Amino acid sequence: MSDLYRENLLDHYENPRHRGSLAGATISHEETNPLCGDRIRIDIALSDDGETIADIAFSGDGCIISQASASMLMEDVIGKAVADALATDRQHVLDLVGAPLTPSRMKCALLGLKVMKTGLANWRLARGESSGLA
Amino acid sequence: MFDASKVRQDFPLLTRGDTVFLDSAASSQKPEAVLRAMDDVYRRGYANVHRGVYAWSEAATAAYDAARAEVADFLGAPSPEEIVFTRNATESLNLLAYSYGRTFLKAGDEIILSELEHHANFVPWLVLARERGVVLRFWPVGVDGTLSLAALDALITPRTRLITFAQVSNVLGTITDPRPVVARARAVGARVIVDGAQSAPHMPVNVADLGVDFFVCSGHKMLGPTGIGVLYGRRELLEAMPPFLTGGDMISRVSFEGATWNEVPLKFEAGTPAFVEAIGLGAAVRYLSALGMANVRAHEIEITDYALERLSEVPGLRILGPDTADRHGGAIAFTLPRVHPHDLASLLDQRGIAVRAGHHCAQPLHERLGITASTRASFYVYSMPQDVDALIEGIESARKTLRA
Numbered sequence: 001m002s003d004l005y006r007e008n009l010l011d012h013y014e015n016p017r018h019r020g021s022l023a024g025a026t027i028s029h030e031e032t033n034p035l036c037g038d039r040i041r042i043d044i045a046l047s048d049d050g051e052t053i054a055d056i057a058f059s060g061d062g063c064i065i066s067q068a069s070a071s072m073l074m075e076d077v078i079g080k081a082v083a084d085a086l087a088t089d090r091q092h093v094l095d096l097v098g099a100p101l102t103p104s105r106m107k108c109a110l111l112g113l114k115v116m117k118t119g120l121a122n123w124r125l126a127r128g129e130s131s132g133l134a
Numbered sequence: 135m136f137d138a139s140k141v142r143q144d145f146p147l148l149t150r151g152d153t154v155f156l157d158s159a160a161s162s163q164k165p166e167a168v169l170r171a172m173d174d175v176y177r178r179g180y181a182n183v184h185r186g187v188y189a190w191s192e193a194a195t196a197a198y199d200a201a202r203a204e205v206a207d208f209l210g211a212p213s214p215e216e217i218v219f220t221r222n223a224t225e226s227l228n229l230l231a232y233s234y235g236r237t238f239l240k241a242g243d244e245i246i247l248s249e250l251e252h253h254a255n256f257v258p259w260l261v262l263a264r265e266r267g268v269v270l271r272f273w274p275v276g277v278d279g280t281l282s283l284a285a286l287d288a289l290i291t292p293r294t295r296l297i298t299f300a301q302v303s304n305v306l307g308t309i310t311d312p313r314p315v316v317a318r319a320r321a322v323g324a325r326v327i328v329d330g331a332q333s334a335p336h337m338p339v340n341v342a343d344l345g346v347d348f349f350v351c352s353g354h355k356m357l358g359p360t361g362i363g364v365l366y367g368r369r370e371l372l373e374a375m376p377p378f379l380t381g382g383d384m385i386s387r388v389s390f391e392g393a394t395w396n397e398v399p400l401k402f403e404a405g406t407p408a409f410v411e412a413i414g415l416g417a418a419v420r421y422l423s424a425l426g427m428a429n430v431r432a433h434e435i436e437i438t439d440y441a442l443e444r445l446s447e448v449p450g451l452r453i454l455g456p457d458t459a460d461r462h463g464g465a466i467a468f469t470l471p472r473v474h475p476h477d478l479a480s481l482l483d484q485r486g487i488a489v490r491a492g493h494h495c496a497q498p499l500h501e502r503l504g505i506t507a508s509t510r511a512s513f514y515v516y517s518m519p520q521d522v523d524a525l526i527e528g529i530e531s532a533r534k535t536l537r538a
Contacts, residue, residue, distance in 0.1 A: 002481060002484065002535045003484070004480055004481065004484065005477070005481070005535050005536060010536070010537065014537075035492055036474075036475065036476045036491065036492045036493070036506070036507045037492075037493060037500075037506025037507045038476075039506075061506075062474060062476075062506075063474035063475075063476040063477045064474060064477045064536065065476070065477070065480075102480070102483075105476065105480060108476060
């Protein structure tokens with residue numbers, strides 16, 4: 001059993017939660033990790049008042065760390081307030097992943113978080129609000 | 135007789151035995167002789183070159199000049215004045231794109247470069263093309279990972295002004311002989327640049343015999359320190375080119391009205407050069423020459439042949455590039471079904487095996503191959519069959535862990 005690739009991580013990779021796209025997405029944002037080509041796209045459907053993440057889904061391809069961490073993030077933020085999702089910090093995601101990551105692999109683990117936060121922040125900025133990013 | 139296990143004893147970091155180092159194509163390890171040569175400068179008489187009329191400066195200048203002569207000799211350059219010291223091969227190529235490209239190429243002129251180029255031999259020309267309207271034509275990589283002369287012939291036109299390519303690919307390991315390229319370039323009056331970052335460390339190179347106009351390489355990939363690179367250019371071309379960077383050391387005379395340039399190669403070496411690193415590189419090429427570059431290449435063929443054979447036994451593993459060692463430099467990139475290169479590299483790292491994962495600064499090539507990333511194992515003078523065995527065991531273990 002590898003320290004890095006524990007059962008929970010492999011399970012999220014092999015059986016990703018909330019993988020796919022959302023037909024009625026309010027927000028859709030995609031980024032890549034130029035180092036290794038990991039690619040993640042996240043669709044977000046907000047509640048009518050724009051304050052809550054009603055539904056969320058991710059798609060993309062890349063290494064286990066990037067894809068499994070995105071799956072974990074989906075489970076973590078669905079139903080949360082947008083403000084709370086925007087306040088999600090790196091350590092929280094690294095704790096979800098729960099594996100000892102080197103700095104270069106942290107970029108893989110944090111790609112999903114970056115995509116989600118940038119998507120939410122851009123949407124807020126487009127509406128003339130502050131981005132909500134710390 | 136070349137004995138890699140004996141060679142390895144000269145490398146302090148490798149004698150520790152805690153790491154199976156298979157990333158020499160990114161940067162090589164350093165032998166004691168190089169470490170000592172640089173340490174000696176600082177401990178026995180360090181001062182800036184070309185400045186002082188006192189003993190330490192004179193000695194540093196003499197050692198710097200000697201290093202240039204050794205590098206010239208190593209690469210078969212007719213004279214030391216045709217060797218310009220830069221930071222690395224990337225800077226050498228940028229120097230060419232700025233100084234040669236912006237002076238001698240104009241809108242509509244065509245540059246041929248191969249699809250397998252490292253970003254260092256890609257981006258400077260992309261920028262030049264955008265800025266000056268120079269046209270880039272890409273020499274396609276064949277399905278076997280090689281660059282064919284037939285494909286080149288189809289690209290050469292009377293407007294071809296420059297052909298630039300890697301003698302050895304840093305991803306596919308593909309070896310391309312510069313000689314027939316030079317012959318074709320001559321026929322249309324085009325110049326030839328060879329990116330030797332992956333060839334100069336691994337095989338005998340004689341730039342005069344090859345007949346190339348320019349040749350670049352990096353010291354740190356050939357047992358030397360970081361921060362020192364080489365540009366070889368035929369003297370008449372270097373003399374016709376304007377300076378790249380300007381400032382101290384590269385001038386002949388400066389007044390309030392203007393400046394005149396120093397002789398080549400100093401015209402291209404503005405500011406205090408990395409002369410301690412150059413001296414380290416001098417020690418590195420001395421070390422390589424003592425091993426004998428024909429022996430170095432023979433050893434590389436042996437270990438590459440063994441690695442190709444062992445890797446091909448792994449179910450589903452796809453080797454990118456030529457499948458025989460005689461056409462292959464010491465870098466082997468591969469993909470494994472259902473295993474991302476970064477995951478494989480992390481699992482290998484946990485076993486103390488260092489490989490490279492990603493696009494190896496060759497994104498266009500990976501795009502052409504239809505993949506985003508690959509894993510690369512690369513070898514050098516200190517690589518041994520047991521390193522390959524460790525890699526194979528590591529790959530098998532990773533496949534089990536990842537259930538691939």
